[in-house]
Structure formats: C-alpha cells, structure tokens
Amino acid sequence: MDNRWEALMSYLPTSSIYHHPAWLGVLEEAYGYKPLHLGCEDATGALCGVLPLFSRWGLRTGRLCFSTTPEAAPLANDEQVQTMLIQAAIERSQKEQATTFQFLSRSTIFDERVNGVVGVPDEETYELVLHEQPDQLHFDEKIRRAIKKATWSGVQIRSGETMHDLRAWYALYLQTTHRLVILPQPYRVFELSWQRLQPQEVLQLLLAEQVEAGHRGLLAGFLFLQWKQTITYLMAGRQWEDQTLRPNDLLHWHAIQNTCEQGLRSTTLERSTRETRGLLSTK
Secondary structure, rough: OHHHHHHHHHEEEOOHHHHHHHHHHHHHHHHHOOOOOOEEEOOOOOEEEEOOOOEEEEEEEEEEEEOOOOHHOEEEEOOOHHHHHHHHHHHHHHHOOOOOOEOOOOOHHHHHHHOOOOOOEEOOOOOEEEOOOOOHHHOOOOHHHHHHHHHHOOOEEEEEOHHHHHHHHHHHHHHHHHHHHOOOOOHHHHHHHHHHHEEEEEEEEEEEEEHHHOOEEEEEEEEEEEOOEEEEEEEEEOHHHHHOOOOOHHHHHHHHHHHHHOOOOOOEEEOEEOOOOOHHHHO
C-alpha cells in the first residue's frame, strides 16, 4: 500500500484504526477480500484523501463492492474530495461488474452530493468522552456495585501478552457466540490481528481472572483497538456461568481507567442494532 496512506491518517483528525493499512491487510488475508482501495491526489501529487474498498462474491449478494465500517468512510478534509472518492468507488464497482456498491458512514451527507446514493440507518455507535481523571466519570449506582462485587470476589484484570492468552480468550469468544446464536469470526482474524497490530501497540487484550488459593481462572476478556485519542471495543468472550462475579463491568472500568491514564480522550463501545434495546439501555 502507498506509504503516504498512514501519513495522511496521522495528519487528519477524523482517521480511525479501521483506515489503517495493517487492519486492511488482516481483512484481505483472513477473508480473501479483493482490495480496491482508492486514493485522491491534489495538483502537486500529494495524497489528500483515501477510501478503503473491498470486493467479494457471495451466493446471495453476487459481486459486492463495499467499505468495512462507518469509521472507514472516505477520509479527507475536503467535502469535494470525499464526493470524488465515492464517485470513483461507484465507477470501480461498475468496472468490477458488481451488483451492489455499499459504503458505511456515520453521516447521510452523501444523499445530496452523489446521485443514486441513499443512506439507510443500520447501527448505533456509543462513544464515551473521558475526563483526565477517572473519578470524575459518573456511573449508574448499579454499575458501581457490580465493580465492587467483582473486586471483592477476587477478580483481577491483566493484559494478554502471548498467543496462548489469545487462544484461551478465543475459546471464551466461541462460547459467547454460540450462546448468542451469532456466527463467530474465524481464529485466523484474531491471529493475524495479533501478529500485525499488537507489535504496533494498537491492539490490546484485557483478561479478567478470578484468583483463589493461587489459582487463576479465566472469566472473560475484551479485545480493543487503539488509534490516536480513541480506544475502540472490538470483541468479547466470557464464561456465562461466572457472570454473577461481574467481570465484564470490571473489564470496562479497568479499560476506562487505563485510557484516562494514557491521556486518551474517548472510548467507543460496541455497535448495536436498533432492535437490541436491552443492550442500548445498558450503554
């Protein structure tokens, strides 16, 4: 990928980890997506905008050209450049003989700027703006009690540091997706993410363990991605029979504390569909 891509990400404040070349490489290798990434140059030849774009074929969808997440929308500091990138993506999709072109964005501004593009509400994303001091954050009393219960029950949080930690977490992740009747992501996705992102310190695995008589039992774990001033929740795994110990609440609180101590200013929670009202209420 063009070496200027990451430099542009560092420069533009609206960039996200989902624009990162390493993350895009994980998706390409793990899923076999065909990369069609687009860039826009100004009159001097400087890169002024990018759009991550993939192509895949499915039995139900046919050929689909798509961006990956709302956070990976056209990246540019000029609306005209954003529009040009969408128009170029449509043309590229037609060249690929795609039946559908789909890109995700947090905004519907493209409805008026690009002919034939119509925004459809899909998921809601929740972002917590952080203070410099964690004790300035205000939580529901029920959450505070859950954090205290986890601490009194001997639940401790540590960072995952090895592939063994990742494999142990993945076993919990599989249990969780089975319980929720959700198709799990293949282990290869997380293995590649660990290999490519963890050395760059943009991926973090937090594990919750109960310590009793010197024995550590894994209860739950969260995967986070980090870019600039934001840490983003990616995936979770947990032992359902141990949820009365409230390890998830302690994990979230520990992640928030770490984020504040590192000088970061926001944490993005898992995206939710509008139908999952119970989860939305919790957030």
